[in-house]
Amino acid sequence: MEKSRKVCVDIVEQILTQNAYSNIVLRNVLNKSNFEDKDKSLITEIVYGTIKYKYTIDTILSSYLKNGIKGIDTYVLNILRTAIYQIRFLDKVPNFAAVNEAVEIAKKYKSVGASKLVNGVLRNYLRNLDKVYYNKGSIVEALCFNYSFDKWLVKMFIDQYGMQRSEEILKGLNEKPAVTVRVNNLKGTYDEAFKTLCEYGYNIEEGYVCPEAIIINKGKSIENNPLFREGKITVQDESAMLVAPSIGVKEGFQVLDLCSAPGGKTTHISELMNDNGMVRAFDIHENKLSLVKNNAKRLGIKNITYNKMDAAIFNKDLEDIADAVLIDVPCSGLGIIRKKPEIKYTKEIKGVKDIIKIQRDIMSNASRYVKVGGVLLYSTCTINKKENEDNIEWFLKEFPQFSIEKLYYGNMKNFIYNDNGSVTILPNKYMDGFFISRLRRIR
Incomplete structure (x- = not known):
């Protein structure tokens, strides 16, 4: 050994x-x-x-x-x-x-x-297995030690969510994540994919909330499975699976995905549009666009174009042209700690504050690409309210030509339907921590 x-x-x-x-x-x-x-x-x-x-x-x-x-x-x-x-x-x-x-x-x-x-x-x-390594009189120290989080992060969650819900968040972020796959409707049905995975010996169940999702409880690497290689399924967390349906795309739409890599949400949009219309994938890093291309090729999708672009810098050619714009903005990533636990220690409070300016720059710029009647969909994989609800409140004040539309995905224990109409998804065994808000340009 x-x-x-x-x-x-x-x-x-x-x-x-x-x-x-x-x-x-x-x-x-x-x-x-x-x-x-x-x-x-x-x-x-x-x-x-x-x-x-x-x-x-x-x-x-x-x-x-x-x-x-x-x-x-x-x-x-x-x-x-x-x-x-x-x-x-x-x-x-x-x-x-x-x-x-x-x-x-x-x-x-x-x-x-x-x-x-x-x-x-x-x-x-x-020789000291029963020793206590924190101050028993401090709830914060107890949470830090028992769930293994730095104090600044525990205090931030308590300030934003209260004591009880913060402990649920810490527990959720330490869960062993389930592997979930999205069924590609362009290449087959859900029932066909489910049956075939069973035949290959996988222990599976239906998704926690998403109709396209299959949960893999046990089995060999899914990326080596013929269904994956043939593009009939793709790996995606159920939180991320909620994004594309939240846009409300239709066949023939022109959709811009300004932060597209690695392409999970981009390709999901195309699938929902039946590979019709146009999806324009952008990313600030040209090398990452190859990830989107490879995903789309495997899934049999042809309606995506690919271009390098900074989502925070205005492109005159895109002004007022989009039926929908997706901005899955760079964020602190605090919602995906269960999959990338090093985030606990690589983030710091200053860095979290700095990223908010980038998010608002992207929001401001993206708003100029949405046509009247179109949708701006904002999402993050964090549960920090300053990157989520606070950004939406700021945006609505700065851009009164947009209004928020309430989202609803069902009465799940880990879903918070915020007063402003947005949704916060708390992490659990099945889902990453996430945030989604749909904004409609009304004039």
């Missing part, structure tokens, strides 16, 4: 020390490996778990390291982090195995001295 545990440390090192994206580096490493499926599953569990609970793990480690975690070699620190995760959160890994493997990795890849440090810290932790 040393090799798989060593791979876990290597991946965590890349993510936490070199700022690599967890989903990308994990996929790349596992795709190139010859590990069995059970080992790949364990590696995935340890990597995501260690990143997810980094705050908690570092709090624990700080109490057993004389100079705290800052004075320790990062690789040794990540050996300790992965070991603490296994001991504290994984019942299927015996404590002695986690300790012994960690000590051996430190000895083989660092030094004898490092192995002694790792051994001492871990055995000291095992």
